[in-house]
Amino acid sequence: MSNTLVALVEDKPGVLDRVASLFRRRSFNIKSLTVGHTENPGISRMTIVMDSSNPEDAHRVITYLYKLINVIQVDNLAEKPTISRDLAMIKVKVNGNNRTEVMQLVDVFRARIVDVANDSLVVEITGNEEKIDGFAEVLRPYGIIEMVRTGVVAMARGSTPLYKFNGNGHVKQQSIV
Amino acid sequence: MKRTGAQILWETLLREGVEVVFGYPGGANLPIYDAMPNYPIRHILARHEQGATHMADGYARASGRVGVVLVTSGPGATNTVTGIATAMMDSSPIVVITGQVPSKLIGYDAFQEVDMTGITLPITKHNYLVTDVNELGRVLREAFYIASSGRPGPVLIDIAKDAQQAATEWEPDTQPIILQGYRPEKRVNEDEIIRVSEMIHAAKRPVILAGAGILRSNAVEELRQLAEIAQIPVGVTLMGIGSFPANHDLHLGYMGMHGEAWVNKAIQQSDLILALGMRFSDRVTGNIKNFAKNAQKIHIDIDNTELNKNVKVDLALNGDLKNTLKRILPYLKRMDHSSWLEEIDEIARDSRRRDIQNKNNVNELLAAHVIYDLWKYTQGESLICTDVGQHQMWTAQYYKFNKPYRFITSGGLGTMGFGLPAAIGAKVARPNDEVWVIAGDGGFQMTQAELATLRQENIKMNIAVINNGYLGMVRQWQEFFYEKRYAGTPIISPDFVKIAEAHGHQGIRVTQRSEVESAIQRARTESGTILLDFRVRPEDSVYPMVPSGANLDEMIRRPEEEIIS
Numbered sequence: 001m002s003n004t005l006v007a008l009v010e011d012k013p014g015v016l017d018r019v020a021s022l023f024r025r026r027s028f029n030i031k032s033l034t035v036g037h038t039e040n041p042g043i044s045r046m047t048i049v050m051d052s053s054n055p056e057d058a059h060r061v062i063t064y065l066y067k068l069i070n071v072i073q074v075d076n077l078a079e080k081p082t083i084s085r086d087l088a089m090i091k092v093k094v095n096g097n098n099r100t101e102v103m104q105l106v107d108v109f110r111a112r113i114v115d116v117a118n119d120s121l122v123v124e125i126t127g128n129e130e131k132i133d134g135f136a137e138v139l140r141p142y143g144i145i146e147m148v149r150t151g152v153v154a155m156a157r158g159s160t161p162l163y164k165f166n167g168n169g170h171v172k173q174q175s176i177v
Numbered sequence: 178m179k180r181t182g183a184q185i186l187w188e189t190l191l192r193e194g195v196e197v198v199f200g201y202p203g204g205a206n207l208p209i210y211d212a213m214p215n216y217p218i219r220h221i222l223a224r225h226e227q228g229a230t231h232m233a234d235g236y237a238r239a240s241g242r243v244g245v246v247l248v249t250s251g252p253g254a255t256n257t258v259t260g261i262a263t264a265m266m267d268s269s270p271i272v273v274i275t276g277q278v279p280s281k282l283i284g285y286d287a288f289q290e291v292d293m294t295g296i297t298l299p300i301t302k303h304n305y306l307v308t309d310v311n312e313l314g315r316v317l318r319e320a321f322y323i324a325s326s327g328r329p330g331p332v333l334i335d336i337a338k339d340a341q342q343a344a345t346e347w348e349p350d351t352q353p354i355i356l357q358g359y360r361p362e363k364r365v366n367e368d369e370i371i372r373v374s375e376m377i378h379a380a381k382r383p384v385i386l387a388g389a390g391i392l393r394s395n396a397v398e399e400l401r402q403l404a405e406i407a408q409i410p411v412g413v414t415l416m417g418i419g420s421f422p423a424n425h426d427l428h429l430g431y432m433g434m435h436g437e438a439w440v441n442k443a444i445q446q447s448d449l450i451l452a453l454g455m456r457f458s459d460r461v462t463g464n465i466k467n468f469a470k471n472a473q474k475i476h477i478d479i480d481n482t483e484l485n486k487n488v489k490v491d492l493a494l495n496g497d498l499k500n501t502l503k504r505i506l507p508y509l510k511r512m513d514h515s516s517w518l519e520e521i522d523e524i525a526r527d528s529r530r531r532d533i534q535n536k537n538n539v540n541e542l543l544a545a546h547v548i549y550d551l552w553k554y555t556q557g558e559s560l561i562c563t564d565v566g567q568h569q570m571w572t573a574q575y576y577k578f579n580k581p582y583r584f585i586t587s588g589g590l591g592t593m594g595f596g597l598p599a600a601i602g603a604k605v606a607r608p609n610d611e612v613w614v615i616a617g618d619g620g621f622q623m624t625q626a627e628l629a630t631l632r633q634e635n636i637k638m639n640i641a642v643i644n645n646g647y648l649g650m651v652r653q654w655q656e657f658f659y660e661k662r663y664a665g666t667p668i669i670s671p672d673f674v675k676i677a678e679a680h681g682h683q684g685i686r687v688t689q690r691s692e693v694e695s696a697i698q699r700a701r702t703e704s705g706t707i708l709l710d711f712r713v714r715p716e717d718s719v720y721p722m723v724p725s726g727a728n729l730d731e732m733i734r735r736p737e738e739e740i741i742s
Contacts, residue, residue, distance in 0.1 A: 010358060014306075018298060025299050063482040069303045069323060072358040 002031060003050040003058035004077040004084065004154050008163055010070040011037070011044045018068050019046065028052065028061055032086075032151030043072065047153045053078070075162050077154050084154040088132045089114070090123045093143035102142055109135045120145060128152075178348070182310040182341040183212035186274070189317040191216060192349060195245050197236065197605055199229040203249025205276030205289060208341035210247075221605065221634055224626035226253050228598040230260020231624070233271045235562060235602030237264075238585045239610075241395075243324050244271040244602060250278055251289030254335070255296065259592060261331045262300040266589025267416060268393060270329035272320045273301075280308035280337040293335045302330030310343040314350055322354045327361030328480040329393060363479060365496035365504070372492055373451075373475055374508035380449035380473070382517045383409045386432065386461075389416035389588075390454015390478060390498050397581045399502035400453065401425070406506065408514045410521060412440045414455045415573055416588040423557070423577035429521070433461040434723045435570040438732055439525035441723065444469050445730040446520075452476045454498050457487035458589070463729035477501055531720075531740050534575075539690075544643045544713040545571050546690055548615065551641060552576040554697045559583065559639075560603055560610045564596035564620035566650040568643040570719040572615050594623030597640070601627060604636050611639065611701065618644040618670045628680035631706050639700045640708040642673050645715045653718045657733060677708035684708045 009015050029051035038045045058076045065074045115122035197219040202210045223229035226248045233244030254275040264271045278287040294304045305316045320332040404427045411421040412429040430437040450472045462468040474490035484493035533545045548571045562585045563569040587595040596616040604612045652666040674684030687696045700707040721732035
């Protein structure tokens, strides 16, 4: 399994650049990177899937990430039971003959149709990467016109959060690598 | 009170204890320069922004305080890049303040606009772009804090011209700085401390490798105590020179590519390596696969990313050296390693026989002799700033430093042109010290223009140019590895005596060893700057040498016929 890093970062200009630049500088590749707000204003959360499953690589990246002043905390979810989700929208070619067939596949995969046209459907699907890869494979014979994916977001299972906020609003470090 | 950005900048610098800035004015930092005369901070005008940056770096290394650079946008800013990268590689705390075009023009390719925070992202510890005057005071304080804490390094602040000009209500902030993503204080736990002492007690052939971290952490005394109690010989890296007294019985010497042969051999034959504040650079380890294969390795460093990076170690401790060593000392038993020390002494005997200092009756001047004599006639007490190349390695070998903080050199980046400007910064930091620049004829010319800075600022400098008519270290590589095809390495230099004179200094040419002493003494006694142009043997090489990628104990030695007098 690929190393999936979750990084809490300050929501400031240029932070994404610093993180991405670090991977380039140290010759690591990113499979996917997503970033968005958290429940705390001023703090963003990145989910970074590395193009490497080697724990030593993850360890190196994490220590370098900690050197970035704007990075508050980093965890490697490969070490924990995790839920990960990717969202895809797939525009697939259909005609009168096979429309029902495609709609059945959509049901089987628990995806959703979000746009219907005479000769195409846009299907939205959420799940882990394998599920979406699998769904895209079964749609491929019908003709995929275009596909967009958000990249993986991930969260550890159970009630323990990756991080806690103390009274000052500062994140309290749980684990220093 | 109402303050402009420029005023906030100078007042904050004063509060940070800044006494001097090294700079160069231009369009995008004019508001800052305009406010400067109202504040008791000395300004030193460099002749090139690279020089200004090396000066701040030399100042920081000589004083242990933050060096400050003030330059304009565009080319003024990009000229600092080499100096910033040099400071980054050698963990030197500097704050570089660059002017930026007005914020409404940023992104429109305005005159002298360059993306300075983008350019310096990988070569600064952190950087800032300030477009709002209300952020300036906080950013400056953070910059000094980040530059000087943890593993020190350069911080750049790019300030838009309108933020320098704008006025705002401002009160000095005295609250402690809290950065949620930056925790420079690291503490090693007690189990690890005990584990270190156990490993030391179990070792029969231990070696300490001391790096610049000892100096940065001010742990010289703790290192000495540790070595003495446990009777462990101490090898030093290039950057660690001075961290352990050269005249101490347990001082092994300088290690690495041009290190002493017995040091490298002792490392290879050791059973315990205690690496303190060093980073296992490729210049230090040789072939990493065969580096000290039979040794247990302990690594202590403030920077977590250095642990298990180049060399996998048995015990890695992430912490401040002074604090960590202090806590190890009470656990240490007195050890006796006399047979190991005798064994090393036996290895060293061959090196002593090969030493070029044994060869006296040569008709030409040898660089190694010049540097040895400089050490002798300055009683090893000078503050030495070198450039980069052969002379740098000979200085590491033959100038013996018994005291710390007297050797300043560009190690990690290997920046030619570093010597003279760094020495200017060092002399400004420690005006009562005797400061020498040792430079080659190649590197000296890269920043030679700073001779004019010496004159304008009335700074006394002693300069030894080791002039061999070649870019000597590269020529040496061509001799050893490219069958003596000296492509691009012969260099025709100007008359350095006249260059010195043209800048209002004195110059003396030295061609014989018999003239060396009087020239050095003359430089020391003159009140003004003197440049000594030492015309040394053109094709001389630094020995021993571990070829790039070879095992640490596989060294090229000086040919026997060159040694016998």
